[in-house]
Amino acid sequence: MSPTIFMIILSSLATGTIITMTSYHWLLAWIGLEINTLSIIPLISTTHHPRATEAATKYFLTQAAASAMILFSSMTNAWETGTWDITQLSSTPSHIFLTMALAMKLGLVPVHFWLPEVLQGSTLTTALIITTWQKLAPMSLVYLTINSLSTTVLLLMGLMSTVIAGWAGLNQTQTRKIMAYSSIAHLGWMVAVSSIMMNLMVMNLIIYLIMTSALFQALIVSQSKTIQDTTMTWALSPTISILTMALLLSLGGLPPLTGFIPKWLILEELVTQNLIPTATMMALSALLSLFFYLRLTYTTTLTLSPNTTTTKFKWRLKPNQPTQPMLIATTTSILLLPLAPLMLM
Template structure:
């Protein structure tokens, strides 16, 4: 893909997100979401092989259906309430429809089926954009409408997402699919706290973006597409391999790493709201996610036989150290001490 085309597509992605996040009218928010969708489609299908074409088709159909549902929900709300303002989503039917549509946009269970397949059919860089930047516009809509959303519906979807994301990730060997189910699990945690404490939602989203970005950049540097590739990653760069292990543990929410902070705050808030059953289910489902993170960490840091290679270096790949990884990696590991500032 030519640099000019890529510049236009990335500019359209950024513009679509900004339009959606800054709009107060449902039509403008819908236009921003459509710009996002149309800009990412060529980036998914640029490999010109059947798997990429299939991923692009699945992504387009899912996102188009979700956008149509959002437009229908906003029209229904405007019909009942007489306003197109995003903050006045008061009609119960329109609210439920909007929640379903935004769950499909994000990849929340039970509307999550497209996300692992699309990520597996994309390149790692495109998968990074789908799991990070493409979540910003729907999350902006959720944050804007958080006062009107149904808490019970979001709690049910969050429990399904965290449990299903953990179970489904257990038997995966492809790193992109593991990151997809990781994304579903984290989105479930975010949905839990949306209507209770939106500021914790923003904190979780920020830390999720930091951790996921650093993990994907690590996978790009190590050129790891599956667990077998992770087993030979120490021959590329021992330092990056060790930091990849720490990032995976942070994604799993293991203290004293950064990823423990939002989970801790969410469980504390759920307990204070007498939602102890939900808190227990989320805490137990975190163990499932932690298991496949630990398995990936173990395979990447194993130094004893049986080894998959006897060579000291991977002769094809030269490790590089991008500035992005140097910026996101410390933040995704060492921010737990600032937790009192976030409460």
């Protein structure tokens, strides 16, 4: 892909998200989502491979259906109330349609099946964009309409997402599918707390974006597409290998690291609201996710797969990717825990 076309696509991607995040009219929000969807399709299918074409088709159909549902929800609300204002969503059918549409946009259970398949058919760079930037527009709509959405439905979807994503991720050997289920689980935590304390959801989203970006950049630099590939990260760079281990443990939510902040505060808030069974189930589901993070940690830093002698000299080849963004994101996502009190003020 030529640099000009690539820049046009990226600028369209950014424009679509910004239009949705700053709009107050349902039609403007829908237009932003459509621009966003249409600009990511060429990035997914840029490798000219049948898997990439399949992933692009699945992504387009899913996102088009979700956008159509958002448009239908807003039209139903405008028909009943006479307003197109995003914050004035008072029709009950509109609530139901909007909740399902946003769940489909984000990839929440039970409409999550497209996300692992789309990521598996994409390149690691495109998968990074889908799991980070593409979550901003739907999350901004959740932020704007949270007073209209059902707390019970959001809690149920968040609980199902954390449990099912943790369960499904156990059986995966592809790093992109593991990251897809990791994304579903993290979004489940965000959605569960969104109707109770919005500040926590925003903080969780920011930390998730930083940690996921850092781990994807580490996978891109080391070219690790499967669990077996991660066993050779040490040969490319022992430093990246150690940082990847700390990143994975942070994503799992172990206490000294950044990923512990959101889980700790969300569980505390759920217990404060007397949702003790929900908090217990979500804490147990975090153990499922932690298992496949620990497995990746083990293969990345502690094992060496059977290989020829020549592969041990991979360190002679310098990485052809810039490592400065990875360094910044990695450091932030590992060492942010002491700043937790400042983030909550």
